[in-house]
Amino acid sequence: MYDVIIIGAGVTGCAIARELSRLQLNVLVLEKEEDVCCGTSKANSAVIHAGHDAQPGTLKAKFNVLGNAMMDQLSQELDFPFRRNGSLVLCFDKAQLPRLEDLLERGRQNGVEGLRIVTGEEIKTLEPNLSDEVQAVLFCPTGGIVCPFLMTIALAENACENGVCFRFDTAVSQIAPLAPRESNTQGEAALGWQITAAGGEVFETRCIVNAAGVYADVFNNMVSAHKLSITPRRGEYQLLDKKAGNLVSHTIFQLPGAMGKGVLVTPTVHGNLMMGPTAENLTDREAVNTTANGLDEVMEKGRRSVPSLPAKLTITSFAGLRASEADGDFVLGEPKDAPGFFNCAGIDSPGLSAAPAIGVYLAKLVADKLKAEPKPDFHGTRQSIPHMASASPEEQKVLIAKDPAYGNVICRCETVTEGEIVNAIRRPLGARSLDGVKRRVRAGMGRCQGGFCTPRVMEILERERHLNPLAVSKHGSGSELLAEATRQETELETEQVTGPEADGKGDRP
Amino acid sequence: MNLYDLIVIGGGPAGLAAAISARQSGVEKILILERDNELGGILNQCIHNGFGLHTFQEELTGPEYADRFIRQVFSLGIPFKLNTMVLDISRTDTDQKLVTAMNREDGLLQLYARSIVLAMGCRERSRGALNIPGFRPAGIYTAGTAQRLVNMEGYLPGKEVVILGSGDIGLIMARRMTLEGAKVKLVAELQPYSGGLQRNIVQCLEDYDIPLKLSHTVVDIHGKDRLTGVTLSEVDASGRPIPGTQERIACDTLLLSCGLLPENELSEKLGVTLSSVTGGPAVNESLETDIPGVFACGNVLHVHDLVDYVSEEAGRAGIHAAHYIEKHKNTGDRGPKPCVTLTLRPEGGVRYTVPQTIRPAEMEKTLLVRFRANAIYSNCTVSVWLDDVCLLHLKKAKITPGEMQQLTLKKSDLEKAGASGSLVIRLEEASHENA
Numbered sequence: 001m002y003d004v005i006i007i008g009a010g011v012t013g014c015a016i017a018r019e020l021s022r023l024q025l026n027v028l029v030l031e032k033e034e035d036v037c038c039g040t041s042k043a044n045s046a047v048i049h050a051g052h053d054a055q056p057g058t059l060k061a062k063f064n065v066l067g068n069a070m071m072d073q074l075s076q077e078l079d080f081p082f083r084r085n086g087s088l089v090l091c092f093d094k095a096q097l098p099r100l101e102d103l104l105e106r107g108r109q110n111g112v113e114g115l116r117i118v119t120g121e122e123i124k125t126l127e128p129n130l131s132d133e134v135q136a137v138l139f140c141p142t143g144g145i146v147c148p149f150l151m152t153i154a155l156a157e158n159a160c161e162n163g164v165c166f167r168f169d170t171a172v173s174q175i176a177p178l179a180p181r182e183s184n185t186q187g188e189a190a191l192g193w194q195i196t197a198a199g200g201e202v203f204e205t206r207c208i209v210n211a212a213g214v215y216a217d218v219f220n221n222m223v224s225a226h227k228l229s230i231t232p233r234r235g236e237y238q239l240l241d242k243k244a245g246n247l248v249s250h251t252i253f254q255l256p257g258a259m260g261k262g263v264l265v266t267p268t269v270h271g272n273l274m275m276g277p278t279a280e281n282l283t284d285r286e287a288v289n290t291t292a293n294g295l296d297e298v299m300e301k302g303r304r305s306v307p308s309l310p311a312k313l314t315i316t317s318f319a320g321l322r323a324s325e326a327d328g329d330f331v332l333g334e335p336k337d338a339p340g341f342f343n344c345a346g347i348d349s350p351g352l353s354a355a356p357a358i359g360v361y362l363a364k365l366v367a368d369k370l371k372a373e374p375k376p377d378f379h380g381t382r383q384s385i386p387h388m389a390s391a392s393p394e395e396q397k398v399l400i401a402k403d404p405a406y407g408n409v410i411c412r413c414e415t416v417t418e419g420e421i422v423n424a425i426r427r428p429l430g431a432r433s434l435d436g437v438k439r440r441v442r443a444g445m446g447r448c449q450g451g452f453c454t455p456r457v458m459e460i461l462e463r464e465r466h467l468n469p470l471a472v473s474k475h476g477s478g479s480e481l482l483a484e485a486t487r488q489e490t491e492l493e494t495e496q497v498t499g500p501e502a503d504g505k506g507d508r509p
Numbered sequence: 510m511n512l513y514d515l516i517v518i519g520g521g522p523a524g525l526a527a528a529i530s531a532r533q534s535g536v537e538k539i540l541i542l543e544r545d546n547e548l549g550g551i552l553n554q555c556i557h558n559g560f561g562l563h564t565f566q567e568e569l570t571g572p573e574y575a576d577r578f579i580r581q582v583f584s585l586g587i588p589f590k591l592n593t594m595v596l597d598i599s600r601t602d603t604d605q606k607l608v609t610a611m612n613r614e615d616g617l618l619q620l621y622a623r624s625i626v627l628a629m630g631c632r633e634r635s636r637g638a639l640n641i642p643g644f645r646p647a648g649i650y651t652a653g654t655a656q657r658l659v660n661m662e663g664y665l666p667g668k669e670v671v672i673l674g675s676g677d678i679g680l681i682m683a684r685r686m687t688l689e690g691a692k693v694k695l696v697a698e699l700q701p702y703s704g705g706l707q708r709n710i711v712q713c714l715e716d717y718d719i720p721l722k723l724s725h726t727v728v729d730i731h732g733k734d735r736l737t738g739v740t741l742s743e744v745d746a747s748g749r750p751i752p753g754t755q756e757r758i759a760c761d762t763l764l765l766s767c768g769l770l771p772e773n774e775l776s777e778k779l780g781v782t783l784s785s786v787t788g789g790p791a792v793n794e795s796l797e798t799d800i801p802g803v804f805a806c807g808n809v810l811h812v813h814d815l816v817d818y819v820s821e822e823a824g825r826a827g828i829h830a831a832h833y834i835e836k837h838k839n840t841g842d843r844g845p846k847p848c849v850t851l852t853l854r855p856e857g858g859v860r861y862t863v864p865q866t867i868r869p870a871e872m873e874k875t876l877l878v879r880f881r882a883n884a885i886y887s888n889c890t891v892s893v894w895l896d897d898v899c900l901l902h903l904k905k906a907k908i909t910p911g912e913m914q915q916l917t918l919k920k921s922d923l924e925k926a927g928a929s930g931s932l933v934i935r936l937e938e939a940s941h942e943n944a
Contacts, residue, residue, distance in 0.1 A: 238640070396616075397617050407612050451654050484664070486664060
């Protein structure tokens, strides 16, 4: 019997897991994919919003501002990249100026600090490559950018180091109350849930945290009469080469519309330039495919803000699904008719920014319910994988002296070494696939998109994970990269096994 | 201080040939830096034959061709470092070049050189750069990556294959995958003509009944985990998909052979000016970039069709580097003397030339100029003009973009040019297929 089972290892699930790991609780995270950060958390704007968008009084407004304020300390404790680059909301039309002022006022009500409207020549001083049509901008100094992969991975690793268990490739198919309960039962004894996984495995737990992203309504609706309805809202993005990374230094928004904050243009913490998202309501919760129209729209709208965006420098494109709940706000906490079942649903934008604060809030609710005590040996810091590309020559020398693998460059575009890749695989909740390696150390994330390093990373995964080469995958089961050994290779292997020279040296299974 | 006369960046066909000719021209302290675990570069995965017809009058495989050069490197005692990634090249105050590199054994290396030959080769255009919409499953490879997996690692990436782009590596891989038991369903090419060599279209596609669909491209990618299919569409003259021509093709593998990009990140960091057409450094008759003492050759300079031409060009780069080093050592001469520099202007169907500039005073008696056409031309003429004088007039039955062209200019013709001389190379056609 677990104390808490968290469904979903996205950024909110992992933030809650990390907060719960401060307490003397037996916590398990169930994730249907093979790694953390495989859903909405991996495909979004990677922006820590200042907090002026949400209507005052909403959970979105509250937790965005709280989460934003936590980021400096959290990124230091957990050693992931975060930068307050500031953001700008552009107004192209003087007639729209009142809307910009509304946004400023809303931001002030939400508690966002340092907001001001900038007009005239100062606009180009702030951001020289903006369109000449920009009439005014709302400058938000507290806006920031983050690496959503490394943030989620850091939260998960720290939770794991403090005793939280993670089960991957485990999709939840059923949730039911553990014992028949009567509506008037007040006793703690009745509290408990049974979770059945797709493979038939059964887990028992006192509490559930539903952080299942675009599937969160499905799980809520299994246990509560207070139905939720989540629409997957697709957003497509384009990522540009680092050569374009300095085109803007702030995150550039346009005045928001009904479907969201519009297409933004932003530098990333790794030095690329990103534009997106589109906003398209779908029914398919797995439709993370990009479309020709969507990608065109991203470029076209991005160019309204920054006319010189170079299409030729696109290195990849992707799409994510926002978990957009019908009422438009986050859904946090227990439904009245499902005690011990805590929702963390409808986490669309500004979900990434709010995640740290949601983690604290949800963990408090659960802790109060279970009357949990703090864990005396909680260790709240975590060290990231050394990053050779940004290390000083002295640091590089030290790392190579300690482990020569840090001198062996595997990904040439991002200068990622074998040492970093091995570290990414061996650490707690380490990478198991090509994409897992990529999210942790950026091998294959550069301009050649893995053309050079893919076979080399596959070889390291094979060696470190003791995998049959045919089992090495892009992102888990079903995405295996190779079909079969070639004819020559098969013959060679047969010869080796049957020949008198066979010495059994190989460590491959 | 580790001061070399010449550091060659890259131990592929270009780097090897440059180092060999530099040594044969008397350069003593040479070092080749290679990022892979053996010399030979991409040739090591090109196990098909067809290499060396021009250089050795024999048909060799890629590894055999590379081996001829590697043996020379050994017998000339030219040192090299393997598994060594060059991270940066910069200029020092004394106009030497500082090369920062890294490997397991030496750790971080800082090496100085009087002269550099850039021979880093090229990379393949990726799915992301092509911006093909759809899902992002396993099973999408550039043709060269697939070639490495099949020929060097010994694994077939998939069984039902669609190839986008009819570049030579794609054509070669169509045959290779077929021979390994995969079903290659088709090769789609956006252009109305193939970018590959005619002999490869015959030997790799036609001989195996693999259809080549010209003016077609992939417009969607299906399958969340492993590729399950692609949507193919015919395109109009400007490359836009024609509505109603979409067709879904089931496959588990998509290979991309959609162009090669000279890999010049190091050159750019060093401050070398690149040509926007070739993607490689702009060079003069000595294959020298606009940074004195920095030379370029092979696919980092411009993408070649045959490795024989790479070796020939790299050999010249090595000789020019040797001249530079000698002059530099003897006179301490820092920069080029002022002299007439002519810009070779491509006109008509000429897409680019290498070299881009010529200093007649620095020319050998003759100079080989290579160029490519921007489309297919039949019954055409290539002419070279200095001001209003025609220096050269050649008739050609057919010129295609996939096959590199060449012509020879004479020093005696160019010597008389003034500083404002206009040098033009023009390709004109009697009948233009794409008109």
